[in-house]
Every structure is written in structure tokens, then in C-alpha cells.
Amino acid sequence: MDMSNWEQKNLLSEELVHGLKAAKQLQAELGTAPSLSSSSLCLTTEMRETLLHQIVSSYEKAIWMLNGSNIVHSPTAEMVNLAADPVANTGKVPESPTSINGSPRSEEFLDGGSKDYNLSSKKRKMLPKWTEQVRISPERGLEGPHDDVFSWRKYGQKDILGAKYPRSYYRCTFRNTQNCWATKQVQRSDDDPTIFDLTYKGTHTCSQGIRPPEKRETRPNTTLVNYQNDLLDNLSTNLTVRTNGNESEAFSFPFTPPFYAFESDFGNGAGTFGHVGSSGPSNFTGLISTNTSTGSSPIFDVDFQFDPTAEINTGLHTFLHDSV
DNA sequence: CCAATTTGACCGCG
């Protein structure tokens, strides 16, 4: 317990430091007087945005690590992205995959530009994409950095043009079950075989990765709250929303960017939620309250509030837990 | 028996 706790703390601080770095970089960028260093003065707006995303992402992940996941995705993000202004549409942030495992010290990030961000070319596949380099420890069986917090399923391997080693392709294990479209590529470096290039594409929308781990041991008083949090988490993954009047308008909640986050402030499962992040439609908030009228299947009354400019009307909606 | 990997086929794009 102590160990995992310590490890968690490490991860957490790593994440925060990561975010801080990005923040400082952005700060430096914004802070520079135009006169100074006129040469390399500007990052592209894309890079700035990516930095921003990185910061937000770090916060999200850190919070995630503290509370367990309570991040939810809206269903229509891709359409929103496609429809939106190409510059502002970069989707959502990658949760930066902190690679850890047994030996944190032998496996480390290379710093100094070892992470580069790339809001890929304006093709159809505009998913967040970023790369990292990981040095593998001697101890772990020659093969790979292939474990971060997520579970990946290999779906291909290719020999690459000028590369000594093949490139392997992974996707999230829960692609089908949870509509999680995150993928990653692993490419062993030509010159230094202990280094692997990891390319991540897309963000995890699965309720996987870091679970709310074993907070159970804490005060008995919090069990109810924890349970309710779990309930919300479950809701965030198996959720169908249907409008009160309109059966036809029902939609499933989770998956894909813009993020919506729940904040369960009361112990009873009620809470508020709203848009998180810098892209997508904002000003979409809601208030959740329990509807105790039914026994077994939890039903929440949700009061949506939309920005006036939004197309959709404010209304009273009902969250339905999706069977199971 | 189920789930993950392997591996050649397939396919879109430049």
C-alpha cells in the first residue's frame, strides 16, 4: 500500500511537472516582448494550442489520479470538430501516457524536445497526436515499453522503409466495447535499440487506465460518497440520455472529445457537470439530482442549460442507466 | 473456450 501510494504520488507529481513545463513554455512564449529573439519568436498557433491542451490534460489526469476518473465525453464531438473552425477544433488533449511500471528510474523520458506535438495535417483524421521517446530498462524483457496505464491490443506490424525494426500498431482494448479510439505505434529506434518511439493518436475515452484505486480503506463515512462516485463513473460509460418528450432524440453519452466532467458535491449522487477543456461547444452545463421514485435502476433528473446561441432547447432530461 | 497476437491481404493516399 505504501509502495503503490508512493508510486502514485510520483506519477502525480510527474504529471503536474509535465503540465507546469508546458505552462511555462507557453508563458515564455506569450511573455516575450516582440523585440526579443525575433528570429524564432513564434510557435505556430497550433503548437500553442497543443501546449494549452497539454496543460489542461495534465490537470485532468492529475485530478483523475486523485479521484478516479470522472471525465466524460460527449457523443457528437467529431461532428462538432468537423463542423467547427479548423483552427479551433483540435479536439481534446491526449492524456499524457505516463509510462512507469516497476522501475521508474531506469525508464525515463528524454527531455529537451523529446515530446513533440503535432496536430496532424488537416486530413479527415484530425485526432490529437503526439510522440514520446522511452528508454527501456535492461531488466524488462527486451521487448518493450509496451505498458503504460492503458491496455492495448496489437493489431498490426509493418516493416518501415528505412528502419531497421518493424513498427507495431496498437489500439485500445476497449475499442469495440467502449468506443475508445486511442491508438499507439511503437517504433524501435534505429541507432539506439534501447529507445522506442511511441506515437499516440487519439484520446482514451474508455473508463480504463487508473481506477479510483482502493480508496476504500479510508474513513467509513466516505463510503457512500465513493459509491456514488463510482455510480457516476459507471454512468459516464454506459449512459443513454433521452429527452422527456422526445423519444427519438435519445443519444448515448460517453465517448470522444469535448469533455464533460461531473462534480458530485453532495453525497447523494447529485451534482453538476459542465464542459471541460478549451474546444468544442462550451456553455453546456447541467444539474443532476436524484430521482428516488424508482427502486433498482437509478434515474437522475438532469437539468440542462445551454448557451442561448445553441440550437437545442433547455429542457428537463432524464439519465437512464443503461441496463447491464 | 475465449482473448490476444501474428501475418499476409487489402486499401487509400501521394
Next chain:
DNA sequence: CGCGGTCAAATTGG
């Protein structure tokens, strides 16, 4: 047409 990426049938492994 070749390259990089993905699919899916066959195979492996638990």
C-alpha cells in the same frame, strides 16, 4: 505503384 496503416483469418496462449 509503393508506402504506411488497418483488417481479419489463422494461430497461439492462458
